[in-house]
Amino acid sequence: MSGRDSGVAEVTDLAAVGIRRAGRPGIDFWTLLGTPAMLVVLVAFGVPLFMVVYKSATDPGLVNYTDVMGDPVFRKSLFKTIEIAVAATLAALLLGYPYAYVMARSGRWMRSFLLVALMVSFWTSLLIRTFAWQVLLQNTGVINTELKRLGLIDTPLPIIRNEFAALVGMTQMLAPFLILAVYALIRAIPPELEQAAMGMGARRSTMFRTVVLPLSMPGVAAGCVLVFVLALGFYITPQVLGGPSERMVGQSIAEAVHAFVRPGLACAMAVILLLLVGLVLAATARFMRLSDILKMGSMSE
Amino acid sequence: MMVKKLSVAMTALLLCLGLVACGGDDDSAAGGEGKLTFAGWGGTTQENIDKAWLQPYAKESGVAVTQDSPVDYGKVKQMVDAKNVIWDVFEAGSDFGLDENDSLTPMDCDIVACGDFDGGPIPLYKYGVPMFTFSVVLTYNTDALTQAPTSWADFFDTKKFPGKRAVYNGVPGALQGLLDTALIQDGVDPADLYPLDVDRALKKLDSIKDDIVFYSDFGQCTQLVGSGEAVMGNCYQGRDLTAMDEGQPIDFIWSGQVIYADYLMVPKGAPNQDEAMKLIAYITSAEHNGDFAKLQAYGPANPKTELSPDLAAKMPTSNVMPGADAPVIVDDKWWNDNLESVTQKWNAWAS
Amino acid sequence: MTQSQEETFVKGRAGADIEIRHASHSYGPTLVVDDITFSADAGEIVTLLGPSGSGKTTLLRMIAGFVPARRGSILVGGSDVTALPVHRRNIGMVFQNYALFPHLNVRDNIAYPLARAKVRRAARPSIVAEALDAVRLPGVEERMPSQLSGGQQQRIALARAIVNRPRLVLMDEPLGALDRRLRESLQVEIVRIAREFGLTVVNVTHDQEEAFTISDKIAVLSHGKLLQYGPPEDLFRAPGSVEVADFLGESNVLHGVVELGREGHRLRRGDDLVLLTDQHVRSAGLVPGQDVVVVVRSWSARLVPLEDARTQRGRSWVRARIAAVLFTGDSRKIVLHSQQGETLSVRYTIDAEIPGVQGDEVAVQWDPSLGVVTSARTSPQEGDR
Incomplete structure (x- = not known):
């Protein structure tokens, strides 16, 4: 690993080193350094999490769960949420993986350009990006207006207020997470491995399938899980870009808190969503040890 | 062992820091004389509230007014439940239980001029005093339509006025009075609207459903109509006026406007209740209630407040039309009682 | 593939001869490989030797x-x-860095x-x-690369490089990551395996000792x-230029103008006597x-007392003062x-002694025929002739 521009990979390396060393018996720098952070995580995430679960069952009672599951709109939005999250994850993977690969394997200038492009978009407010997409996609938006002006279409293309638009927006919001996760892993694969494979008779596609893909799999898994989990919680982007059918669970939660002022109900919904996330992580863990995801980062040493 | 000790020490330190920080908050909010915290929805409106009312009041009374935003009903409930209230006065819509609400302090009519509101268009409630009025009006794009619509009947006439209609579908309140309007257009006498026949209203809306463009943020309505994405919409008159000033091809009609008000409320257990009532009395007094209208086209709620004629022309309460064009008044109490079930029906219909 | 074809595949093929003709490559305006021509016979080990930036890796x-x-x-x-x-x-x-696939045993x-x-x-x-037998590491099939030492990993890499009897084996600083002792033993191994299987090897290194140890031919590259x-x-005995000589080992560079003296051609260097042979x-x-x-x-140079140098015929010498005597492990400098x-x-x-x-003050003395003479103003390319 070289170069300052691979900050993400370095962080992963560092984390991997820390975790590996922490695994050893005895005390070292990383254990010491990590302990307060672990405690903060425990206090900052564990306690609220417990409160959410507790409130869902007691405020006013388990009726929250029967209310939630009895609501056909919620059930529908739950399935829609999963569907959209899966689709967004796949789209982020299809677009993000090649991006990450090109970024990892291109020269210094190209890599910097791609990274900056990624970061600028990453750091722009989610709301601003959502409305920017609206300006692009709506019937009187840039795309439809231009296509009409060029005489290619008579009526506006249906690219707003539907699942397509919601997915475009969400993919753009979420792909950076996947790109960074995969990028870190691919950067850690020495280019010599690819050269060795091709020298030994593998065409580029075979080399990719037999070397790069398996070695970047932990990053793909980490990125996909991250994107999927984040997608489950989205609601502003699908609400603005999608139609009313693209209703996500997040919207129901917001409604329960802001409009009905029934935090218990919202907590119940959150717990259901959380169980879903747990299920996904458990399924991932079946195919891949979570530690692998971290271990790979240190391969470049 | 050393790690453990250190960890314990760090944790203790962190917890202490946390406590001190929380304690600090309490102190600043609870600290006795001449202080109070106002919470609004944020944005331009709150800036103008500050200019029109908070700053002059602070100058006049010597009370230090701190501000917070945005208002969140869930947060109010949590603060009250946790007995850690940091707001003294907050701005709310009519959709946060005005007659019955465990989280609020009743208005003190010894301090607030409750009598001013008797017989006015906007009622004063046990838990809230209206601070300003605004209305949802039929807004249309002047470029896209060859003739101007004259009433909500035209909103439901997609043959005479083809094109998309922008309709609110965000976190619901009373849905901008759309159900009420739909029922009136379906032939229900405005006097007999409540209890709302939600199914009938949705059936009427079915007739234009294919032409509906849903929006979730109030600002979007004006934007959708202004850009021609929709030809009509049920937008806020205040935002319309701003867009018209910017030169967007927008206009609106006063016929069948749905008049709303924002209310000032005091959470139960607010640290500075007396100061809170005094601020509310100031803002809603006949003398000062119109100050906001000079900055933003939201009208005074106190019927005794007088406005200059050119300002009055822009205000909902000055544009009450007679007969079939009369304003629609949403029954806040009914909505608060039925919000969840209506919302479920609406969501099922919309999605 | 049939059994006998596999036999042929494994046993029958040996390295091929290789010929580089006027090869050039540039990054932007800079020529990093500039018109290089050489050839090697099948079964030879060729080393591209040069400092970093010489173009050897690009070649x-x-x-x-x-x-x-x-x-x-x-x-x-x-x-x-x-x-x-x-x-x-x-x-x-x-x-x-061995470039073994970390996810495969x-x-x-x-x-x-073989799969390819x-x-x-x-x-x-x-x-x-x-x-694995060939690289003397039998029985480690099930191990993962990370479970092996650096030297073992490089042997596995070697086994992988030769397993299908390629026409050409390319090595990029193969021993650069290993310590000295391991490096020396693997140098011997590489030569043994290359001979055993008749491999043609092109090896890149900046280590002249390695180059001398394993190569049949050396290509010295610079810029x-x-x-x-x-x-x-040949290179050692008759380096074609100062740069080559300098690169192939520690040496002394003496400047001067050619003059014809009593002893024949020599350098004009005051008191010193630097003879040029007829061959030169x-x-x-x-x-x-x-x-x-x-x-x-x-x-090649010895130290003698000045008076001895002055009296001995047929030997070159330069007058110099000893600044330091250094012990460098296996020799004294x-x-x-x-x-x-x-x-x-x-x-x-x-x-x-x-x-x-x-x-x-002593004389640095040497046999004139061991000195290499080139024109001071010639470019490296011309010095090649």
């Missing part, structure tokens, strides 16, 4: 096919492979080229075992140009008045300053 990558030849061509076994994609060039590669690593060549799955284990090409002994004069075309450089290896201001060095074995101590 190796051109031979492999990772870097296109902007000009010129590369022939392997008589056929032009310049336009052939990497995976069809049938090469084995060994890298400094040793068997699958070594079987990788569609060797039957059932036939692979025995071929892999044979390759993208080929300075000299030939067997190690003929091969370098020396004429009096010409600026030349004489290079003398530290190991004497650093001197000449009257002309040059820093000179002379090597002695540890047990040899050194005629002088720090501060003494």
